[in-house]
Amino acid sequence: MRKPFYVTTPIYYVNDRPHIGHSYTTIAADLLARFHRISGREAFFLTGTDEHGSKVAEAAEAAGLEPRQFCDRVVKHFKDAWEKLSIDNSDFIRTTQDRHVRAVRNLLNVLRMAKTDAGEEVIYSGLYEGLYCTACEKFLTEKDLVGGVCPDHNTPPALLKEKNYFFRLTAFTDKLRKLIEKEELIILPEERRHEVLGLFKQGLTDFSISREHVTWGIPLPFDESQVCYVWVEALCNYITAIGYSADEELFKKWWHEADAVHLMAKDILKFHCIYWPAILMAAGLPLPNKIFLHGFFTVDGAKMSKTLGNQIDPNELVEEFGPDAARYLLLTQYPFGVDGDIQRSNFVRKYNSDLANDLGNLVSRVAKMIIANYDGKLPPPTAKLEGSRELIGKAEELSESVIDHLYNFRIGAAIDDTIGLVRLTNRFFDGNAPWKLVKEGDTKRAGGVLYACSEVLRIVSILLYPTMPNKAKEILSIYGLGEDELDIGLARTFFQLKPGTEINFKDAVFPRLKEQKKSEVAEMEKEEKSSEMIDIDEFARAKMVVAEILEAEKVSGADKLLKIQIDIGDEKRQIIAGIAEYYAPDELKGKKIVVVRNLKPATIRGIDSNGMLLAAHKGKKLYLVTPEGDLPPGTLLS
């Protein structure tokens, strides 16, 4: 019996909705877990959400919710998205769950008691010295400052000391570096390993594991005035979900004995490859076996961003292609591990060529011939077919190469090899032209061709199951096969299907999608552009006038909002503006600004807003639009 397999994704921060980046990691983890399961190992696949920290608390407040309520709401988006993508995780951990809080506090106690090899305390209290902006209520790094002042408030930060607990990372760096060098802790791909070793070379310092000013988090068990640093706590999810300090047997199986793999994108390398192993060492726990960091991808050559509007919502992808193809398409765009580019136009093209034309069409042409000529019963195999030796050989070897690829995280290569066999099978089919044989009366040989192709489809289905679980089962079910046949061992040998088996084929497995012609795409782009253009009448519909600010005050309970009284000449108005982070109420008084007068009134946080002021962002700063000359309030802009 091989070691059980434990795979994790990062726990996703609930500040954000699930996007294609989260999906990518999660699908890959699901794929690996499913693969190991059908190759006869037990597998545990963990994902979840990271719910503590000041950013979550702020986001909750902005939404007018309690943090816990807010989290519940966002978590649902994640769970729904994973269900839609046929993600079969063994557990879903939330850092706000009691089991996690208890385990983290236990671990912190263990660390508190632990000593380094030199006999020093692993956790020590010290002073965190930093530049604190009282208006922001947070520490700023020197990088955040612009000209020595807080860019948001234009005030110099105070040098403040706060008591923190520190983790003595420096006592573990040598040992950890050696483990990575000796590849006892395997960091993949190689470039990432170099990057980690580079961090050691540059020197590392102890890091703070607690915060004084954060409230939404887990209090330290030995000092309740402090909250555990969200990263430290989040990392612990990998062991708290599998029974650390709660279920000894479970924990032994999945952490001490299993092959543990952490999967993630490369941006969180330092936390996972240095902090986390060091914490585990300090606590006397085994390290994970492998940490795999995949790359980033761009969409149509551009970084994904909300402002560019090129974020891909996984739900939309599933709606368009279905869960199986969505998984397939995401993981076949570029090799797993490196950075790459995802092109939207490629999705439809690749769906049609690989799935509809090659795989789906093979399924149909084989099934339909069996139904038409063999009374819907699988004919027996025959010898002496053109190219059958090659076909059978390749088919029987395929599982070995897929296993090799997937053990080494070459997901794309595993899939490509499998589709390669499908292509070979289409060639085999054409080479033997069973439709011609049937016409010539040689139904025996024609049947042999159909049998061989069916066998390939059986093998291919097993090997594609980790990527496309539903479709794999669907193809197997055509041959009357169920989940018991989802076993890599059964993909190794040809001639498993029983002649005479009833064929249950109804609809195309991967219906072909309409591809937009280039001319149509160009047409649409043109339309989009021209529809972006407006004529002067449309512009004139927006009545923008000069306004003078009479009063401004903060909206209580909202960080970003100001309630502003303005004079627009013939009347006085109240507007709500999201500029509190950039302008203090007093400095606004008397300022002349530009507002849209005829914007539909809105109620923001229960307060009426009649109009909108104009402002523009530059980097992290925001500037109000002001008239250059001394225009009186009410002057219409044109």
Place this chain on the structure above:
RNA sequence: GGCGGUGUAGCUCAGGUGGUUAGAGCAGCGGAAUCAUAAUCCGCGUGUCCGGGGUUCGAGUCCCUGCACCGCUACCA
């Protein structure tokens, strides 16, 4: 500034330890076939393998150097 990565056909990318005419998929062009989801199959690429040096009998593959892009990290500030 340091470290690391990338740069190969129109597009996306393969190309262990250097070795015959540099590959795949997609797109494009031509043809065959008609069982099948207008799907399939066959044929078609004179690519400065980013530039320049070097090592070698021989380099996309090793060394040096330059350029472009990306990532990590530092410092100046």
